[in-house]
Amino acid sequence: MSTLRTTRPIGPLVIDIDGVVKLYQMGTETIHALRGISLKIHRNEYLAIMGPSGSGKSTLMNMLGCLDTPTAGRYEFNGKNVAAMVDDELADIRNREIGFVFQTFNLLPRSDALRNVELPLIYAGIPSDQRRERAQQVLEEVGLGNRMHHKPNELSGGQRQRVAIARALVNKPSIILADEPTGNLDSQTGIEIMALFEELYKLGNTIIVVTHEEDIARHARRVVRLRDGLIESDGSVS
Amino acid sequence: MLFKEIIRMALSSLGAHKLRSFLTMAGITIGVFSVIGVMTAVSALRESIETGLSFLGASTVQFSKSSAIQRGGGDSAKYGKRKNITLSQAQRYVKLMEGVTDDISLKAFSQGSEAVYGGRKTTPDINYGGSNEHFLSSNQYAIDIGRNFTQADIELASPVVIIGQDIVSKLFPAESPLGKVIKVKAHAYTVIGTFVGRGTSFGQSEDAIAMVPITRFLNDNGAEGRSISIATGAPSQDTYMEIVDKGITAMRIARGLNANQENDFEVFSNDSLLDAFAKVADAVSSGAFVISAIALLAAGVGIMNIMLVSVTERTKEIGIRKSIGARKVNILSQFLIESVAISLAGGLAGILLGVLAGDGLAMLLKAQIIFPWGWSIAGLVVCTAIGVGFGFYPALKAAQLDPIEALRYE
Numbered sequence: 001m002s003t004l005r006t007t008r009p010i011g012p013l014v015i016d017i018d019g020v021v022k023l024y025q026m027g028t029e030t031i032h033a034l035r036g037i038s039l040k041i042h043r044n045e046y047l048a049i050m051g052p053s054g055s056g057k058s059t060l061m062n063m064l065g066c067l068d069t070p071t072a073g074r075y076e077f078n079g080k081n082v083a084a085m086v087d088d089e090l091a092d093i094r095n096r097e098i099g100f101v102f103q104t105f106n107l108l109p110r111s112d113a114l115r116n117v118e119l120p121l122i123y124a125g126i127p128s129d130q131r132r133e134r135a136q137q138v139l140e141e142v143g144l145g146n147r148m149h150h151k152p153n154e155l156s157g158g159q160r161q162r163v164a165i166a167r168a169l170v171n172k173p174s175i176i177l178a179d180e181p182t183g184n185l186d187s188q189t190g191i192e193i194m195a196l197f198e199e200l201y202k203l204g205n206t207i208i209v210v211t212h213e214e215d216i217a218r219h220a221r222r223v224v225r226l227r228d229g230l231i232e233s234d235g236s237v238s
Numbered sequence: 239m240l241f242k243e244i245i246r247m248a249l250s251s252l253g254a255h256k257l258r259s260f261l262t263m264a265g266i267t268i269g270v271f272s273v274i275g276v277m278t279a280v281s282a283l284r285e286s287i288e289t290g291l292s293f294l295g296a297s298t299v300q301f302s303k304s305s306a307i308q309r310g311g312g313d314s315a316k317y318g319k320r321k322n323i324t325l326s327q328a329q330r331y332v333k334l335m336e337g338v339t340d341d342i343s344l345k346a347f348s349q350g351s352e353a354v355y356g357g358r359k360t361t362p363d364i365n366y367g368g369s370n371e372h373f374l375s376s377n378q379y380a381i382d383i384g385r386n387f388t389q390a391d392i393e394l395a396s397p398v399v400i401i402g403q404d405i406v407s408k409l410f411p412a413e414s415p416l417g418k419v420i421k422v423k424a425h426a427y428t429v430i431g432t433f434v435g436r437g438t439s440f441g442q443s444e445d446a447i448a449m450v451p452i453t454r455f456l457n458d459n460g461a462e463g464r465s466i467s468i469a470t471g472a473p474s475q476d477t478y479m480e481i482v483d484k485g486i487t488a489m490r491i492a493r494g495l496n497a498n499q500e501n502d503f504e505v506f507s508n509d510s511l512l513d514a515f516a517k518v519a520d521a522v523s524s525g526a527f528v529i530s531a532i533a534l535l536a537a538g539v540g541i542m543n544i545m546l547v548s549v550t551e552r553t554k555e556i557g558i559r560k561s562i563g564a565r566k567v568n569i570l571s572q573f574l575i576e577s578v579a580i581s582l583a584g585g586l587a588g589i590l591l592g593v594l595a596g597d598g599l600a601m602l603l604k605a606q607i608i609f610p611w612g613w614s615i616a617g618l619v620v621c622t623a624i625g626v627g628f629g630f631y632p633a634l635k636a637a638q639l640d641p642i643e644a645l646r647y648e
């Protein structure tokens with residue numbers, strides 16, 4: 001497998017976090033989900049975040065994906081200070097710069113695949129004919145050219161995740177974030193999805209995947225391990 | 239562009255809950271229906287009255303014992319105690335008005351009569367009455383063929399009659415009525431003229447009429463228990479108020495009233511008839527407004543409730559939309575458009591049903607049908623306001639959801 005690997009030269013800095021802390025207040029108890037994380041991620045990286053359950057992986061991903069803001073610390077995305085942004089600015093970053101893939105797919109159940117993939121383009125204000133064309137193109141890229149008018153409940157788990165990946169890709173984001181994208185899939189389908197990420201990486205996308213499976217993490221070029229809200233190790237995979 | 243998409247999203251989610259959307263709409267429909275229905279009927283009637291009411295000439299004032307439009311039981315008790323206006327009182331009035339105007343018609347009627355000629359007869363509901371040569375002008379009738387009454391006809395109580403077109407067509411389908419002798423209530427009269435046809439007003443034909451000299455009428459039918467109405471025409475609109483004042487004074491003298499006694503007769507004109515109608519119409523309209531305001535308020539609360547339920551049910555959807563870049567205003571407008579769409583659809587249905595019902599009623603009353611543009615536009619504006627007003631809080635709640643919290647919602 002490693003003979004097939006091509007590691008692309010890394011590009012400019014995309015994500016730069018420094019001393020990020022996230023606290024959750026549960027009644028009187030304060031939960032330290034992230035205790036001070038510093039991380040730099042460049043364009044063209046393929047990075048896996050690992051760690052035991054409760055170590056803060058999802059919390060960190062949500063932060064990187066601008067779905068959540070840190071309690072303390074600095075976060076710069078493409079050189080812009082995210083911590084200081086208002087909700088609508090964060091929404092625009094999520095729309096244009098970030099493609100998020102969830103463990104549970106999070107597709108709109110009443111809309112077909114095409115419409116789900118079109119959604120980010122709608123919020124980006126793209127005219128409908130261009131939107132349709134682009135969404136069809138991306139669905140074909142993920143191998144769902146013949147499933148465009150199926151609703152999520154008419155698709156298999158792997159196909160749903162492909163729709164979700166197409167939706168993440170459709171706006172040509174700077175970075176693709178996937179939080180346990182294979183967590184709800186059987187291992188064979190999981191392998192197919194990871195192959196798709198590999199392909200996307202080779203096409204020049206920047207990918208961050210959260211997983212707690214070593215097999216999955218092996219696809220990445222760099223692995224960051226978390227424990228109790230801190231980075232335990234950070235290194236490249238050979 | 240985006241707006242079109244948002245409308246499409248809103249409509250598709252309403253379509254997903256058809257029964258619920260329909261029931262919520264129904265409240266608005268009821269509220270709008272009641273006010274539009276009543277306003278359509280009232281406007282149609284008012285229009286008909288204003289254009290079609292030629293009961294009296296424009297500058298004619300009429301005195302009679304009781305009012306043309308009776309309201310409530312108290313009125314008939316009041317009129318019952320009054321003495322009838324007798325022929326001699328009426329003649330006294332005419333004398334007192336000499337030099338002011340001589341355009342005074344005295345009238346007495348007997349309802350439900352039948353006219354007979356040869357083997358033919360009319361339906362037993364013709365308007366049979368007595369009047370004088372001024373009947374034409376003050377009552378907006380005109381002679382078609384033949385002649386009007388003369389002063390001599392009145393003085394001599396001649397057995398002559400002028401008949402309306404309904405009677406002409408019933409009794410004289412093929413011959414001229416002039417000079418023929420017809421019988422009304424067994425009294426024989428020679429036809430001296432016919433009235434120009436006037437058509438119907440409020441379902442009653444104005445052409446089923448047979449008029450004889452008032453003196454003859456009272457001789458034939460008895461003066462006892464009969465009250466005479468007196469219509470006085472002013473020479474011009476400018477002198478109308480003066481004629482009304484002078485007429486009331488003359489009427490009080492003719493009736494033998496003291497200075498401190500109230501008028502024991504009704505004064506009315508087209509204006510006062512319109513006023514009386516307007517009072518009834520206003521009462522009905524304000525009733526409809528109250529009902530519809532309550533219904534719309536209740537419906538508004540219903541919309542708010544259903545939108546809050548909808549926001550809660552669709553928390554996850556909102557989370558998904560936000561996670562892929564929907565701004566607050568996108569979510570806000572999506573939910574607002576949903577509530578406005580429910581409200582407007584309900585309002586449109588209410589307008590449609592209200593116009594149908596109101597015009598249906600107007601048609602039953604033989605009034606002209608109308609489309610109440612003003613009220614309908616006002617209705618749509620109010621519905622939009624209700625949709626925005628009651629939908630705003632739920633929509634804002636949706637827009638302000640935290641994306642992570644919303645995504646985690648099951």
Ligand SMILES: Nc1ncnc2c1ncn2[C@@H]1O[C@H](COP(=O)(O)OP(=O)(O)OP(=O)(O)O)[C@@H](O)[C@H]1O
Nearest residue numbers: 024026031032033052053054055056057058059060
């Ligand atoms: N909304 C929240 N409210 C309170 N505590 C939270 C919240 N979200 C996360 N936590 C806590 O923060 C810590 C980190 O959670 P996180 O979901 O990031 O873990 P994770 O590494 O993704 O675990 P898993 O592998 O099970 O998904 C946990 O202790 C969790 O209980």
Ligand SMILES: [Mg+2]
Nearest residue numbers: 057058059179
């Ligand atoms: Mg997690």
